[in-house]
Amino acid sequence: MGRPLLEVRKVTKRFPGVVALSGVDLEVGPGEVVALIGENGAGKSTLMKVLAGVQAADEGELWVEGKQVSFSGVQEAQKAGIALIHQELNLAENLSVAANLFLGREPARFGWIDQGGIVREAERLLGMVGLEVSPHALLGDLTLGKQQLVEIAKALSTEAKVIIMDEPTSSLSLSESERLFEVIRDLRAKGVSVIYISHRLGEVKALADRVVVFRDGENAGMLERDEIDHDVMVRMMVGREVSQFYQRTEHQLGEVALAVRGLRTVDHPAHPLDFEIRAGEVVGVAGLVGAGRSEMLAALFGAKPALAGEVFVGGRGGLPGSPREALERGLTLVPEDRKGQGLILEMTVKENMSLASLRRDAKGPFLNRRREEEITAEMTAALSVKTPGPWQQARFLSGGNQQKIVLAKWLALKPRVLLLDEPTRGIDIGAKEEIYLLMEKFAREGMAVLFVSSEMEEIMGMADRALVMHEGRITGELDRREFSEEAIMGLATGGKLSKAV
Amino acid sequence: MKKIKGILITLILVYVATALLGENFLGGYNQGKLLERTGLYGLLGIGVAFVIIGGGIDLSIGSVVCLVGCGVPWLVMRQGWSPTSAVAMAMLVSLGIGLWHGLLITKLRLQPFVVTLCGLLIYRGATRGMAEDQSQGFGGEHEGFRALGTEAIAVTDKFGIPFPFVIMVGVAVVAWIFLNKTIWGRYLFALGNNEEAARLSGIDTDRMVILSYVVCSMLAALGGLLFILNGNSAQPSDFGNFYELYAIAAAVLGGCSLRGGEGTVVGVVIGTAVMQLLKNMINLVDWLKSHMEFLIVGVVLLVAVMADEVLKRRVAKRR
Amino acid sequence: MLGALALSGCGEKEGGKAKFALVTTGVASFWDICKKGGEDAAAALGVEVEVLMPSSGDDQKSKLEDLLAKGVDGIAVAAIDPVNQAGLFDEVAENAILITMDTDAPASKRKVYVGMDNYEAGWMCGELVKEALPDGGEVALFIGRLEQDNAKRRRQGVIDCLLGRDKDASRYDAPGQPQVGPKYTVLATITDQFDRAKGKANVEDMLTKHEGIDALVGLFAYNPPLILEALKQANRLGEVKVVGFDEDDVTLQGIEEGTVYGTVVQDPYEYGNRSIRILHALSQGDKSVIPEGGFINIEARQIRRDNVAAFRGDLNSKLGK
Incomplete structure (x- = not known):
C-alpha cells in the first residue's frame, strides 16, 4: 500500500457524559475497500460523521492525500472528496432520478436550470454504477436497491475519492446486494476507495480488502484480506470468545398451535397459504425481499387483514380482523420496523412494556399501576433489559434493548404464538445472541415461534423447520436435516426442490 | 410538573407585571372576571387538547361555539323549546358532529385538517341559514337558566367564583383523571405518538380517535352554551370566530405538541389563563394600546414556546 | 334574430x-x-x-x-x-x-x-350623554371597529359635543389618549373587532380600571346590550349611565326600564x-x-323614555312583527 488516501490520527470525540471516540486511527489507501465493523455504540457512526464534516472532532488529525484538513461542514468534506451515504437514503422520492443527482447544485445557465446538460450528465453517472433507468424516472418508482445506486451515483458526481456506506444492504434483497457489490468492486478498480460499515459479516468477508474493528470507541484490531474470518471478527467485536453462537437445543413438540388454511393476503391474493406450527416449535420463513413474508405475518396478526382463509389458533378459527382480535387468540407480532411499529419511542420502558396488557389488568377503566410496575420489573429481569430505570424513554435505549421491550410487551400476555419479523435487524452481535437465547427459551416453554429472516445463517442456526417463499407462495418446506444454503436459495428464487426423503 | 414549568413562570410574570402596572387589577371584580373568562375559553382548550394529544387537530371549534351559541337561544326564543330540551339538543348535535369528524378521519382516512376546516365553514354557514343571520339572545328572559353562565359562588361582596370557572374545573378534573388514570388516556397518548405501533399493540385506535373528536366537539358546545348564557348576544356571522385558534394556542402554550402524544390538562388551563390575562393587561395598562393586542399575544406566545424548547434541549443535552 | x-x-x-x-x-x-x-x-x-x-x-x-x-x-x-x-x-x-x-x-x-351624517348623529348621541350627566363626568366609548368612515365620524361627533368644541366634521382625534374637556372626559375608545365576548370583556376591564366611571356609550348596535350585560353582572345597573346607538331590542327595552338613558337611531x-x-x-x-352636493340626508333621531314605545311600535310594524 502506498501513501494512504485518507488518514485518521488519534481522533477523539466526546459527548456530554460519554467518550464516543477515544484516540482512534484509520487508514484508507486509494482503491481500497475497508470494512469498519463493531457493535452498536462502538463509535463507527461518530467517526463517519467526523469524516463527512457533520461533526467536528475534539482532538486528533485528519489527512487527505498527505495534507492535513479540518471540515467545518458537509460541503467542505465533499470538496475534499469524501461522500457519506446514510443508512436511510437522503433522496426526494417525488423528483426524477436526474433531479435527485443534482439536487441543490443544479448546473445553471443564466439562472435557468440546464435540463439537457443534467440529463446527459445523469446518463453518464448512471452508466458508471451500471444502473439502467431513465434519468426522467421518478425516484419513488425505483426499488430500494436502485435508489441506493442512485445515491452512489450522486456521490460520484461530487468527484468523491472516498465513499462511506453505512449499512447499505440493510434493506436490499439478495440480488440487489449482489449488484451493489459488483458496483463497489468496479469503483475499487477505478481507484475510488470505500469505507463499508456493516453488521453482515458474510458480506464483509466477501467484499473487504481489510477489516478494521472498533469496540467501545477504540481500535480493537485489524484484519488483512487473508486473515478475515467470521469467528475472529465476532471475537474482536464482542471482546470474548463466541464459541457457540446459536445455542439450539432439541425441542419437545406439542399440539398444533397455529394452523393456516388457504390464507389469501391482499398483496398476493392468487396464492393461498397453508401450513401448521406446533407448540414448542421454531419455524423460520426464508425468502427474498418482496416474497410476501412480512405480508403473511401482517395477515396472520390482523394488521392487514387477509381476504380469505382460516387461521386456527387457541381453539378458534376465522380470520383476525384486527391486531386486537389476533391478540385475543394468543397471536403476537414483533414487527420488522421496530421504531415505527414496535415501540412508542417517546414513552417510557414501563409504558411500552405494559401497553398490551393494560386492558387485561385494568380495574374497570382505571390503570393498575402496581401491576404495571410488577410486569416491568419482572420482564426487565427476565429479558435482562439494560435501562437506567423503568422511567427511561424507549428512544434512549440501544436497538437490542428496544427489541427486548417489544418482546416484553407480548410476553406479559403469555401468548401461544410469537410471530417475529426480522427480529435481529440492526442489532449488534451481543444483543443478537441474547434474542436467540430468548427465542429458544420461549420455544422450550411451549410457545410456537414463527420468524421471518433475510439472514440465511439465522434461519439455519435457529429454525427447526423452514418455510421458503417466493413471489407470494410457499415454494417449499425444509426440515432441519435438509438445510443448506443451496436448497434455501433454490426455493427462494422460485426453483423446484427435488425432495429427497 | 416539569412540562408546565415554563408556562407557570409565564403566568406568574404576566400576573405580577399587570398587578404592578395596571389599575385595580387585584380588585375582586377583575379577579372574578379573569376566572370567568379562563373558565369559558378553558373548556375549548381542554377539548382541543384531547384531539391534539391524539395527534389530530380541530379547526371547527369556533363554528360549533357559534352553532350552539346561536342555536340554543334560537330554539328557546324563536321555536319555543324549553331550555332543557334545547341544551339536550345542542349536546346531541355536537356529539354527532364529533362522531362524524372521527368517522371521516378514521374510516375514510381523510386528513383532520381538511375535515374540520370544512366543518368550520359548514357549521357557521348552517347557523347563519338557521338563524337567518339574525342576532340571537334571550332578551331579558330565562334569568334562571342564564345564571349558569352569569352567577358566581360569592366569597366576598366583590369577589365570587363564577359558575363557568367551576364548571371548567370540574371538566378539567374529569379530563385529568381520564388522561392520567385510565387505560384510555394511556391509549390516547400512545396513538398520538405512534398510531401504527399503538394499533399493532392491540389498541382500537380508531375508537380512541373518534372519542377525542367527540370530546372536543362536546366541550366546544358546552363552551358555546356558556358563552351565550354569559354574554346574551350572538351574531351567526361572527360569534366564536377564531376561537379554535385561541384554544389551540392555549393548548400549545400549555405544553401540547402538535405532533401529538404530549400535553397536560393543567398546562392547557394555565395557557388559557395566560391568554386572558394578556388581554386584560392590555386594557388595564395605560400605555398598552388595544390595537397592539394581537402583537403582544403573538410575541408572548412565541417567546414562551421558544423558552420551552430551549429548556427541553438543555435537559436533553444533560442526559 | x-x-x-x-x-x-x-x-x-x-x-x-x-x-x-x-x-x-x-x-x-x-x-x-x-x-x-x-x-x-x-x-x-x-x-x-x-x-x-x-x-x-x-x-x-x-x-x-x-x-x-x-x-x-x-x-x-x-x-x-x-x-x-x-x-x-x-x-x-x-x-x-x-x-x-x-x-x-x-x-x-x-x-x-x-x-x-354620522358626525351629526354622533353629536346627537353626545347630547344624550350630556342630558344623562348634567354635572359632567367620565365617559368611555365602545365600538366594533374604527376603520370605517361612519365609525370615525360618529365617534368624533360624540367627542366634539362632549368637549364643547365647535362643529367640525373634518376633525379627527386619534384614539389612545383620553380627551379632557371642561366638564366631560372621554377616557378611551375601545374596539372589539366584532368579537362579542371581547366586547363584553372590554366593558368589564373599563369598569375595573376606572371604578368611578359615569357613563358608557355603545356606538355599534350590539355594544349597548353588551354594556348592559356587563353592568348587570357587576351589580351596577342604573349606577353607571348608558347611552346607545341604533335600535337593538335589548337597548330599547333598557330605555323602557330606565337602565339606558337613550339611543340615537338611524x-x-x-x-x-x-x-x-x-x-x-x-x-x-x-x-x-x-340634489345639490349629491347627499340625501335621512335624519337620525334621539330616542328617550318618552318616545320609545311609539318608536318600537313603528319598528315592529315595519318588520312585520
Missing part, C-alpha cells in the same frame, strides 16, 4: 322587470330593516330587488362583481372602506347605476349618497326605500332626484 337578442341584453328589458340590488356592509338586524324598506319600495314600483349581505370587504367586492356578471340595472351599496374601494366602485359605476347608502364613498363616481328602512326609488328614477332617466 341574433341582433335582437344582443340588443335585449343591454338596458332594455323586454317585458322583464328592472333589477336593482342593495349591498350592505355586513349582517345585522339593522340591515334587515333596510331590506324591508327596499322590498316595500320595489313592490310599490313593480321592480325586482336583491339584497346581499357580505361578510367582509373582500366578500363585498366579489358580491358586487357577481352582480355585474349577472347583470343588474342599479346598485345601492354601503361602503366598507370608502377610500380604498373607490376604484372598485368606479368599475361598478361604469356597468350599472351606482349610488351609496349608509356609508358614502365620496371619491368614487357614485351618483348620490343616501344616508345620515332610519334604515328609509335608506332602503329611498335608495330603490332613486335607482328606479335614475334608470328612467330622471336626474332631478339628485
